[in-house]
Amino acid sequence: MEQESGGSMVQVGCNVESNPDSLDRVGKVRKLLFRRMLIGIKDGRFFLGSFYCMDKQGNIILQDAVEYRSTRRSSPSPMEQRCLGLILIPNSCRVSCHVDSTIDEQLALLSV
Amino acid sequence: MADKEAEERTVGAHAPQMASPIPSGEHTVWADVSPLLEAACGDLQDGELIHGENFNLFSAMSALEIMDPKMDSGMICKYYSVDEAIENGAAPIPLSFDGTVDVQCTIDIMDHLLSCEATWHKGHSLAQTVFSCIYLLRPDRTSSHALLHSYCSVIRATCKAVIAVVSDARTHEEEDLFIMAYGLPLSGDGDEKCLSMLNAVEETICRQLRACKSSLPKTAEPFQSNFDLEEDYCRALLCRLRFRKHFYHVLTCMRRPQGRGLELARKHIASCLLELDLIRNSSTFLSNNSFGMNKDGLEDMTTASGRQPLGFDSSLNCRLSAPTPPRAIKLLSWKKAVDYFVKLLHDLDNICSYSLDPLLEGVFRFVVQFQKTQPDLVARSLLQFLLVQDGKLYGRDPLYAVITKAAGLPESAKNHENQKNQYIVQLGQLVINLLKVLCTNSAWQRRKLGKILQDWRVIYMQMEMAFKRDFSEILSISNGENAWMKIFQHILIWVEEQTYWISTRFLVLGFELELYSPSQYCMVYWYLSVVLIKLVEKIHLRALMSNETGKRKGKKKGASSKDIGKDFRIPPAVSFLQCQICLAEGLLMMLAALRNEHIIVQSPSPFNSEYERFFQHFELLQKACIPDNITFDSYEQSTRLARISNLVTYNCFKDAQKIAKEVKSSFSNDPEKLAELRRIELVAEHNSVALNLIHKVGALDPSLKISFEFNHHPYFGTALVKRS
Numbered sequence A: 001m002e003q004e005s006g007g008s009m010v011q012v013g014c015n016v017e018s019n020p021d022s023l024d025r026v027g028k029v030r031k032l033l034f035r036r037m038l039i040g041i042k043d044g045r046f047f048l049g050s051f052y053c054m055d056k057q058g059n060i061i062l063q064d065a066v067e068y069r070s071t072r073r074s075s076p077s078p079m080e081q082r083c084l085g086l087i088l089i090p091n092s093c094r095v096s097c098h099v100d101s102t103i104d105e106q107l108a109l110l111s112v
Numbered sequence B: 001m002a003d004k005e006a007e008e009r010t011v012g013a014h015a016p017q018m019a020s021p022i023p024s025g026e027h028t029v030w031a032d033v034s035p036l037l038e039a040a041c042g043d044l045q046d047g048e049l050i051h052g053e054n055f056n057l058f059s060a061m062s063a064l065e066i067m068d069p070k071m072d073s074g075m076i077c078k079y080y081s082v083d084e085a086i087e088n089g090a091a092p093i094p095l096s097f098d099g100t101v102d103v104q105c106t107i108d109i110m111d112h113l114l115s116c117e118a119t120w121h122k123g124h125s126l127a128q129t130v131f132s133c134i135y136l137l138r139p140d141r142t143s144s145h146a147l148l149h150s151y152c153s154v155i156r157a158t159c160k161a162v163i164a165v166v167s168d169a170r171t172h173e174e175e176d177l178f179i180m181a182y183g184l185p186l187s188g189d190g191d192e193k194c195l196s197m198l199n200a201v202e203e204t205i206c207r208q209l210r211a212c213k214s215s216l217p218k219t220a221e222p223f224q225s226n227f228d229l230e231e232d233y234c235r236a237l238l239c240r241l242r243f244r245k246h247f248y249h250v251l252t253c254m255r256r257p258q259g260r261g262l263e264l265a266r267k268h269i270a271s272c273l274l275e276l277d278l279i280r281n282s283s284t285f286l287s288n289n290s291f292g293m294n295k296d297g298l299e300d301m302t303t304a305s306g307r308q309p310l311g312f313d314s315s316l317n318c319r320l321s322a323p324t325p326p327r328a329i330k331l332l333s334w335k336k337a338v339d340y341f342v343k344l345l346h347d348l349d350n351i352c353s354y355s356l357d358p359l360l361e362g363v364f365r366f367v368v369q370f371q372k373t374q375p376d377l378v379a380r381s382l383l384q385f386l387l388v389q390d391g392k393l394y395g396r397d398p399l400y401a402v403i404t405k406a407a408g409l410p411e412s413a414k415n416h417e418n419q420k421n422q423y424i425v426q427l428g429q430l431v432i433n434l435l436k437v438l439c440t441n442s443a444w445q446r447r448k449l450g451k452i453l454q455d456w457r458v459i460y461m462q463m464e465m466a467f468k469r470d471f472s473e474i475l476s477i478s479n480g481e482n483a484w485m486k487i488f489q490h491i492l493i494w495v496e497e498q499t500y501w502i503s504t505r506f507l508v509l510g511f512e513l514e515l516y517s518p519s520q521y522c523m524v525y526w527y528l529s530v531v532l533i534k535l536v537e538k539i540h541l542r543a544l545m546s547n548e549t550g551k552r553k554g555k556k557k558g559a560s561s562k563d564i565g566k567d568f569r570i571p572p573a574v575s576f577l578q579c580q581i582c583l584a585e586g587l588l589m590m591l592a593a594l595r596n597e598h599i600i601v602q603s604p605s606p607f608n609s610e611y612e613r614f615f616q617h618f619e620l621l622q623k624a625c626i627p628d629n630i631t632f633d634s635y636e637q638s639t640r641l642a643r644i645s646n647l648v649t650y651n652c653f654k655d656a657q658k659i660a661k662e663v664k665s666s667f668s669n670d671p672e673k674l675a676e677l678r679r680i681e682l683v684a685e686h687n688s689v690a691l692n693l694i695h696k697v698g699a700l701d702p703s704l705k706i707s708f709e710f711n712h713h714p715y716f717g718t719a720l721v722k723r724s
Helices: A002-018 A025-031 A103-110 B002-019 B034-043 B057-061 B082-087 B099-121 B146-169 B173-179 B191-213 B227-254 B262-288 B296-300 B334-352 B360-371 B377-387 B399-406 B411-415 B422-438 B442-478 B483-512 B518-557 B572-596 B610-623 B632-640 B644-649 B652-667 B671-697
Strands: A036-041 A046-055 A060-070 A079-089 A094-101 B029-032 B049-051 B704-709 B718-723
Touching: A025 B034, A025 B049, A036 A060, A046 A079, A046 B034, A079 B057, A094 A103, A094 B034, A103 B029, B099 B146, B099 B227, B099 B334, B146 B173, B146 B191, B146 B227, B146 B377, B191 B227, B227 B262, B227 B334, B227 B377, B262 B334, B334 B360, B334 B377, B360 B377, B360 B399, B360 B422, B377 B422, B399 B411, B399 B422, B399 B483, B411 B483, B422 B442, B422 B483, B442 B483, B442 B610, B483 B518, B483 B610, B518 B572, B518 B610, B518 B632, B518 B704, B572 B632, B572 B644, B572 B652, B572 B671, B610 B632, B644 B671, B652 B671, B671 B704, B671 B718
Parallel strands: none
Antiparallel strands: A036 A046, A036 A094, A046 A060, A046 B049, A060 A079, A094 B029, B704 B718
């Protein structure tokens, strides 16, 4: 399943780039509000929380966020987690961003 | 930049895999939305946000910013976890295969831990100080290294004991970081046997030391590789181990119920101080044998040798100190840490030498005196533990007995059935609360004192009402021979007396905390004198009543009581306070006169009027009606007419001096009170001279500068007259 989604994503990404009609991208992001969002950052941690806000600079605020960190540099390794609440993740340290969605929804969301 | 991008790309490519340990929902996948977000950002206007209906900018501002070193305690610095740090050799065991280096490093760890411990006591989190030591975090790992193992386990046990004292005493309200030990291995397996482990190691080193000194051929294997250094290293280790042992004993002894371990604790305190001296002296040897160290920065170092210790990383535990933001902690230097422990031990010795005075007045005096040395949290907690145990004074005297004794009632009142009276029970609670408050730090104490004044006032009024209700009939019939009524009356006056005592303490603490500006001294001394007068009134009244009761009792029993035939005279405690009143009055009139005659020019504050400042300073007293019918107007009226010329003819300072001189003989065996009287005399004398000087030249010389200093007394200022 992971592989499948990874594959489709590359494809979808290309679609978004090349599609000149995708004008309501802001509206699509707005539809993602309050969905479960998983953000990875530079130092290797992940944050899982509900999508609360994003500004023009790409800084994201998550609500009820949980921090996940591996216990070793070499992955995979057991994860530690702790609750953080409301957090702001600056665009500069974000390296990945995923939303929890069904495969159909994923396609609908990302391709226009 | 290119590197960074490459890195990001690789991470991005791995992201779905790396995210896999975090499950998505059922029948759902993690869909990458980064490109969409990026595109949407481009479409957004400047300052535009994507947010839902419940969005609130204000609360969004309080979001924790990830990767901000001041907010994000989870930032991964060097290692991902303690285990990873250990795997990377951050805390090797043995510390070195070279015996000498191993011993050196162990001593460095011991010293650094002492700095950490002192820093913790001074108010930083345990996780980022003592438990920045990786060896402490994995109790089982050290077991092969007897020396380090025993030291680590006694440190853990000590921390646990200290936390227990402080959290039981609840003296830490303002310093609540102190007891947070969540997620830390405070009790390793076998830490309860830390003392026997410590003794065993100590014994081994002692044997080694004896072997060094004897000229016999060496049978034992040297402790480390360099024979010439063996003796000194043994000594350096011994004093460190022994200090820990005695310090742990001090804590356990002082926690025995009803102060039973105090005497033994004093012996251990003395030993601790002795060992600390040896530890301090060992630094010459240790720093001389640390190679490649520059000796300039030694003052700031956290070890005696001046080396950086092995096996510490404060960032590993940062997360455990939540909910506090990550703080950059500056550890105390090793020298300062030793000084801290010396001070702590002296404070503890002070507590242990206390005689467990059964008289509440004595207890209050002791605590106030003790606080003058500005003891730190641990010492204050231990004092409070001693004072209040199981809801009794020293865990020994029931509060009702303490109160009746304090109120000057005869022994017989102690067992009166009315001790279950709801007001008496409440009053007992208030006394316990007061004792606890007196053990907190000055700032917190003042705040709390101001608040509990209300409680004391309320209970007084309730008791007064109950008194009128219950005894109005008896009063009219039996001419007041009811025993319970007598007790009640005594206690009522005593409650008022305590309320005024608390008020004075509240006002005086303001000086200690430097809360008053010179332009406000006048109103503070005015209020202080008003409260002191009330206090004296109540003490006097109670003394009179006790005298009366005593006499009657004496007559009844027909015994040759000392009280009979002895005329009532002013109690020395009253005269003592009168000195202070005279001084306060003198100061307030002097300040008022200087203001009225424009010798001290007060520019009006741009922020608030004098009335507002009066209210700000004395709000809590005013709210509790302490004393009744005292307002800003009464202050204005009493100071409006003050003139220097009047003050010279009627000189309060002279009165203070006179009374102080007279009352001195009554306190010949109380050095503390004598010292206070001497200070009062000094202030009075200086101010008297200053007053005359101002009177003579003040009107002629407009360049006269007058300021007040607290060089003779902590809260009675001395006037300084200068020509500019």
